[in-house]
Amino acid sequence: MRKTKDIFFRLVPFIRIFLGLIFIFSSVVKGIDPLGTSYRVGDYLLVYGWTALVPYALWISFLVIFSEFLIGFGFLFNVFIRTAARAMLIMLVFFTVVTFLDALYNMVPDCGCFGDAVKLTNWQTFYKNIVLIILNVFFLWGSRMKNGKHAKPSLQAALLVLFGSLFLGFMSFNLNHLPVVDFRNWKIGRDMTSPVQQKAKTYITFQNRKTGRKKEFLFPDYPWKDTAWIARWEFVSRRIVKPSEVKKYNLIIEDSLGNDVTKAIVENPGYQFILVSYDMKLADAKGLQKAALLSRFLKKKSISMVLITATEGSTIAQVEKRFDLNIPAFQADETDLKAMIRSNPGLLLLHNGVILKKWHYHDFPIGKKVEKYLASPAQ
Secondary structure (H helix, E strand, O other), rough: HHHHHHHHHHHHHHHHHHHHHHHHHHHHHHOOHHHHHHHHHHHHHOOOOHHHHHHHHHHHHHHHHHHHHHHHHHHHHOOHHHHHHHHHHHHHHHHHHHHHHHHHHHHOOOOOOOOOOOOHHHHHHHHHHHHHHHHHHHHHHHHHHOOOOOHHHHHHHHHHHHHHHHHHHHHHHHHOOOOOOOOOOOOOOOOOOOOOOOOOOEEEEEOOOOOEEEEEEOOOOOOOOOOOHHHHEEEEEEEOOOOOOOOOOOOOOOOOOOEEEEHHHHOOOEEEEEEEOOOOOOOOOOHHHHHHHHEEEEEEEOOOOEEOOOOHHHHHHHHHHHOOOOOOOEEOOHHHHHHHHOOOEEEEEEEEEEEEEEEHHOOOOOOOHHHHOOOOOOO
């Protein structure tokens, strides 16, 4: 019995490090994309009917991510470990209940517990949380039975403040520019052109007049020149197999008449600037002013720039008039636009379907600064 306890006690430090790494990883991948996390927080608030809190989704996401980082840091470096362990248990229990309801009723398809870096189903997330709770309880029990060495509280507090401040700065940078790592489809360097589609295949079936045996051929690979064979076999049916269309994006862009113009814009063989604003009422005013300046510069260069938004036409006209933004406007789904770029408005540059550059509205290029991106498609 004593040997068993000794083994358990030896596992305690490894459990502490493991739990710390899990929470650090989870907080970092969400901290890379705090705006994306806020979208999921907003989904949860809507599902549970807490609509009054939706405008504060970004603040809530910051609080959750930051708390997760502090807990993970505490575990990993043995800083205020007892407090961190209790906070972890509370957080795990809360999110286990939430993910159980998700798994049971599919309320929010993707909880985003690891951001867009690692995708888990709701049931996988629930079971993961159960395992973490068990490890946390075991750690709490083991750490009470065996006290380890700790740094002075003042030093622990200093470390927590220092690294907490650095992490807040990291999240703020990703929010006010673009995520330093893009885990989504619309990342720089990705070729968005559709692969060449295969032609539809036609199969024809013949039946032997005497035996009744059926045989299928890929048209035109059947002995149609053999008159004796034709005499023995008769045509029965024909089926056409169309290859499934493979797309690298779910985005559908429509013009004012409802025509699908996605391929013409995304796979434009020339340079294509795309201004994205999922909601033009919420778009940053300075960002729209910069976009207007850029559009006038590009017009002189005969380079295409379009606006894609989920906003209705009358509002688009009002905003365009206010900011003198005279570029073609198209419609797309709000969720798809939020996935394209974490900025409202945001800007993409494509060449022959390849994403060359993306900009947050704080970083929109103006005038001659654009020319360096047009010098070579390889940039």
